[in-house]
Amino acid sequence: MSGGRALLLGPDGFVELAVCSGCKRLYRDPKILPCLHTFCSDCIGLLEPFSVSSRKGPENGEAAEGHRTAVTVLCPDCDCEVDIPASGPGGLSTDHLALDEVFLETLATDGPLGCDLCGEGGAESRCDVCCVNLCAFCCQAHRRQKRTASHSVQRLEELKSGGRLRRPILCSLHPGQELRLFCQPCDVPVCLECAATLHRDHRCCPARDAIHHHGGRIRELVAARLRPRVERLKDALQKVDVSQEALQARVDATANEVRAFARAYASAVEAHCLSLLHRLEELRVQRRNQLHLQRAQLQQALLDVGGGVEFAERLLSCGSDSEILSAKGVTLRRLTSLAETGYDPHPASVAPDDGGDISFMASEPAGEVEGYPLVGVVNSKTVDLSKCTVEGEGLQRGVQGQRGHFTLVCRDSAGEQVERGGEHVLVSVVHKESKNCTLETTVADNSDGSYSVTYTPAELGDYSVRVCVRAQHVKGSPFLLHVTRKLRRHGGTFHCCSFCSSGGAKEARCGCTGTMPGGFKGCGHSHKGHPGKPHWSCCGSTAEQSECLPLSVLAAVSPRGHLRTVEL
Numbered sequence: 052m053s054g055g056r057a058l059l060l061g062p063d064g065f066v067e068l069a070v071c072s073g074c075k076r077l078y079r080d081p082k083i084l085p086c087l088h089t090f091c092s093d094c095i096g097l098l099e100p101f102s103v104s105s106r107k108g109p110e111n112g113e114a115a116e117g118h119r120t121a122v123t124v125l126c127p128d129c130d131c132e133v134d135i136p137a138s139g140p141g142g143l144s145t146d147h148l149a150l151d152e153v154f155l156e157t158l159a160t161d162g163p164l165g166c167d168l169c170g171e172g173g174a175e176s177r178c179d180v181c182c183v184n185l186c187a188f189c190c191q192a193h194r195r196q197k198r199t200a201s202h203s204v205q206r207l208e209e210l211k212s213g214g215r216l217r218r219p220i221l222c223s224l225h226p227g228q229e230l231r232l233f234c235q236p237c238d239v240p241v242c243l244e245c246a247a248t249l250h251r252d253h254r255c256c257p258a259r260d261a262i263h264h265h266g267g268r269i270r271e272l273v274a275a276r277l278r279p280r281v282e283r284l285k286d287a288l289q290k291v292d293v294s295q296e297a298l299q300a301r302v303d304a305t306a307n308e309v310r311a312f313a314r315a316y317a318s319a320v321e322a323h324c325l326s327l328l329h330r331l332e333e334l335r336v337q338r339r340n341q342l343h344l345q346r347a348q349l350q351q352a353l354l355d356v357g358g359g360v361e362f363a364e365r366l367l368s369c370g371s372d373s374e375i376l377s378a379k380g381v382t383l384r385r386l387t388s389l390a391e392t393g394y395d396p397h398p399a400s401v402a403p404d405d406g407g408d409i410s411f412m413a414s415e416p417a418g419e420v421e422g423y424p425l426v427g428v429v430n431s432k433t434v435d436l437s438k439c440t441v442e443g444e445g446l447q448r449g450v451q452g453q454r455g456h457f458t459l460v461c462r463d464s465a466g467e468q469v470e471r472g473g474e475h476v477l478v479s480v481v482h483k484e485s486k487n488c489t490l491e492t493t494v495a496d497n498s499d500g501s502y503s504v505t506y507t508p509a510e511l512g513d514y515s516v517r518v519c520v521r522a523q524h525v526k527g528s529p530f531l532l533h534v535t536r537k538l539r540r541h542g543g544t545f546h547c548c549s550f551c552s553s554g555g556a557k558e559a560r561c562g563c564t565g566t567m568p569g570g571f572k573g574c575g576h577s578h579k580g581h582p583g584k585p586h587w588s589c590c591g592s593t594a595e596q597s598e599c600l601p602l603s604v605l606a607a608v609s610p611r612g613h614l615r616t617v618e619l
Contacts, residue, residue, distance in 0.1 A: 068148075068149065068152040069149065069152035069153045069155070069156040071089075071090055071091045071094055072088075072090070072127065072128060073090045073091060073094035073095075073097075073127055074091055074093075074094050076091075077153050077156060077157075078091055078146070078149045078150065078152075078153050079091045079092070079093065080092040080093070080145070081145065081146040081149040081150060081153075082095055082140050082141075082143035082144065082145060082146065083143060083144045083145070083146045083378055083381050084126055084133045084143065084381075085133045085134065085381055085384065085385055086126050086128075086129055086131040086133055086355075086358070086359075086385060087358060087359055087362040087363075087381070087382065087385050088126050088127075088128045088129060088358065089146040089149050090127070092140040092141060092143075093140075095124070095135070095140040095143070096139065096140050098124040098125070098127070099124070100122050100123065100124055101123045101124050101125050101132060102122075102123045102132075103120060103121070103122055103123075104120070104121050104123075120137065121134060121137070122134070122135045123135070128358075129354055129355060129358065131355070143381075144377060144378050144380065144381045145377065146378070147220055147370070147371075147373075147374040147377060147378070148365065148366065148369055148370055148374060151369075164184055164207065165184070166184060166185055166186035166189055167183040167184045167185070168183060168185060168186075168189040168193075169186060169188070169189055171186070172186025172187065172188060172189070173186060174186055174207060175187050175190065175206060175207060176190045176204050176205060176206050176207060177204070177205055177206075177207055178193060178199070178202050178203070178204050181193075181199065181202060184207070185204070190204060220240070220371075220373040220374065220377060221242075222241070222242035222244070222245060224242075224244075224245060224249075225242050225244045225245065228242035228243060228244050228245075229242060229373075230242055230258070230373045230376075230377070231243065231257065231258055231373070232245075232246050232255045232256065232257060232258060233255065233256055233257070233258050233260075233261035233376055234246070234250045234253045234254070234255050235253070235254045235255070235256065235261070236253045236254060237250065237253060238380070240258060240373055240376045240377055241255060258372040258373050258376055259372050261372075261376060262372040262375055262376060265375070265376060265379045265383075266367060266375055266379075268379075268383060269363050269366070269367060269375075269379060269382055269383060269386065270367060272363070272383075272386045272387065272390055273360055273363050273364060273367075273386070276390045277356055277359060277360045277363075277386060277389060277390060278360055280356050280390075281353065281356055281357050281360055284349055284352055284353040284356060284357075285353065287349050288346065288349050288350065288353065291342060291345060291346045291349060292346075294342060295339070295342055295346075298335070298338055298339065298342070299335075301409055302331060302334075302335045302409065305331060305409055305410070305411050305429065306328060306331060308411045308413070309324060309327045309328060309331065309411055309427070309429070310324065310328075313327075317423075318421070319420045319421040319423040319425065320420075320423070320425065322420055322421065323417065323420045323425050323427070326420075327411075327427065327428070327429050330429045331409075331429050333464075334409055334429070334431050334464075337435070337464065338433075341436075341523065344523070345522065345523070348522075355389060356389050359385050359386055359389050362382070363382055363386055366378055366382060409429070409430070409431050409433075410429075410430050410431075411427065411428075411429055411430070412427065412428050412429075412430050413426065413427050414426055414427075415427065415428050415430075431463065431464065433463060433464075433469075434461045434462070434463065434469055434474060434520055434521075435462060435463055435464040436520060436523050436524070436525050436526060437526050438462040438463065438464060438465075438466050438526070439459065439460065439461050439462055439520065439525040439526060440459075440460045440462065440526075441457060441458070441459050441460075441518055441525065441527065441528075441530065442457060442458050442460060443456060443457030443458050444457075445457040445504075445506075445532075446516065446530055446532065447530070447531065447532060447533065448532070448533055448534075448535070449506075449508050449514075449532055449533070449534040449535075450508075450534065450535060450536075450537050451508055451509070451510070451511055451534055451535065451536050451537055452507070452508070452509070452537055453507070453508075453537065454505055454506070454507045455505070455506055455507070455508065455532075456503060456504060456505045456506075457504055458501055458502065458503055458504070459476060459478075459501065459502040459504060459518055459520075459525070460500060460501045461474055461500045461501070461502070461520065462500075468499070468500045468501070469500035470499055470500055471498070471499070471500060472496040472497065472498040472499065472500065472502075473496070474496075474502075474520050474521065475520065475521055475522070476494050476496075476502050476518075476519070476520055477494075477517075477518075477519045477520075477522070478492045478494055478504050478516070478517065478518050478519075479492070479516075479517045480492055480506050480508075480514050480515070480516050480517075480532065481514060481515050481517075482510060482512060482513075482514055482515075483512065483513045483514060483515055484512060484513070485510065485512075488509075488510055490506045490507070490508055490509070490514070491506070491507075492504055492505070492506045493505045493506070504518075508532075508534040510534070511534055511535065511536055512533075512534060513531060513532065513533055513534075514531075514532040514533075514534060515529045515530075515531070515532075516528070516529055516530040516531070516532050517529045518530070538598060539598050539599040539600075539601065540598075540599060541587050541589050541590070541592075541597075541599045542589045542599065543562065543587050543588035543589030543590070544587070544588045544589075545585060545586070545587050545588075545595050546585060546586070546588055547576065547585050548561070548565070548573070548574045548575045548576055548581065549561040549571075549573025549574050549575070549588060550567065550571065550573060550574070550575040550576070551575075551576075552588065553573070557569075557570050557571050557572060558572060559571075559572065559573040560572050560573050560588075561573040561574045561586075561588050561591065562586075562587060562588055562589050562590040562591035562592075562600075563580065563581065563582050563586055563591035564580040564582075564591065565578055565579065565580035565581035565582070566578060566579050566580050587599070
């Protein structure tokens with residue numbers, strides 16, 4: 052086969068794009084999972100449920116009543132949790148690009164291809180306009196009919212080396228009708244009969260007109276946001292590999308220095324040498340594990356973003372208008388999720404630990420070993436995330452509208468504070484219920500191994516506080532921050548009435564609804580509107596241990612009504 056197609060052959064000799072990775076056979080009813088990986092509908096149905104939950108209300112416009120069951124499975128390719136529609140795998144988007152590859156593979160393997168019209172004879176030709184395979188008899192009839200006489204008909208033998216073929220996407224409600232239109236209110240491709248009946252009052256346009264807008268959104272996400280991230284992830288992986296080599300080289304060099312120094316001593320020095328090597332191995336294992344974890348995160352992020360970009364680019368370059376519109380919903384959801392929430396490495400946080408702080412101090416006293424005073428220690432003043440501490444009341448409790456603060460103290464493996472700054476510290480404070488509520492944090496480097504963090508919460512509730520050093524969580528992260536409302540204190544006097552508390556002054560006012568005759572502006576015992584008990588002069592609340600009522604509540608109270616109190 053030619054035409055510029057990249058032929059990646061599987062173990063059975065089939066093109067990989069036409070083979071399901073689950074059953075290792077040609078696709079049968081291929082469906083696209085939300086992570087943009089394609090499998091046969093039957094293969095998806097055989098996946099073990101990862102979680103099953105009950106949710107209220109309909110999904111995707113389904114007229115469901117009461118509770119519906121949501122099933123989540125793990126994608127066999129990327130191990131990502133994906134939701135299966137309530138209607139089962141059949142409710143997922145069909146991968147028409149995979150069906151095209153299956154058709155081309157069928158042509159290439161010289162397999163039997165039946166006639167799409169009569170279903171009896173073997174197909175010898177194909178109509179480019181109707182997109183159907185024809186036997187010799189039906190081909191002659193196709194050329195004789197006035198309606199199809201002008202159609203371009205080619206022999207299948209000539210098409211085997213012609214590259215990709217265009218397959219029509221047919222309507223599931225009206226077999227034989229191709230999805231040539233796009234309903235804008237419903238956001239779905241439709242056929243002519245659907246547009247004339249089910250979508251009669253809707254605004255429908257040709258698919259080639261709608262593809263400019265929706266294809267542009269996919270193209271923008273890939274070109275402007277995800278394709279640059281792929282390059283950054285590749286660069287980050289390369290830096291991790293270089294750091295691993297540098298770390299190993301540094302450890303080997305230090306080990307040689309330790310062995311050269313130890314040969315000058317007797318048995319006590321040899322014991323000291325083994326002790327130093329053991330310490331050095333601990334540092335190497337610790338740093339290696341940190342780099343391995345960072346590398347695994349970068350690899351997974353690259354697989355997720357790269358897979359999404361590859362699928363989207365193949366869809367845009369190979370898919371027809373209807374194919375792109377058919378898969379644009381799941382594609383946009385996945386690409387948007389990757390662009391907004393995916394792991395994007397910061398340049399300062401990628402593989403900064405190459406073991407450069409590991410050194411051997413030959414002249415530093417090391418104490419006595421078997422009665423011999425010895426010198427020489429392995430020195431390492433690097434940050435150990437398991438030893439770092441976060442201190443301050445602002446880490447657990449905060450007040451709405453008031454600035455909170457806490458301190459991150461970076462420590463080494465011995466628990467000692469690292470007496471230098473310069474670490475890449477990232478702190479995020481996100482509301483647990485309102486995911487769009489993220490507080491702006493300020494991290495100040497004190498240049499002594501401590502970092503002061505400040506924030507100002509605008510909403511009440513619980514927040515998740517993530518504290519990371521070199522893109523890794525410190526011990527205990529994420530922390531729970533509870534933000535409460537600021538207490539409004541009373542600004543008046545808790546009295547029986549304004550007449551008594553002011554000594555009979557006529558200008559004295561009260562927050563209650565009481566009035567007095569004779570030109571008095573406040574309240575008095577047994578007069579109209581008096582609450583009949585002691586109350587606060589600022590707001591009229593009758594509870595001494597209470598919060599002062601706001602002006603909006605006081606303004607809403609009728610002069611003849613009774614003021615309701617808000618107690619603590």
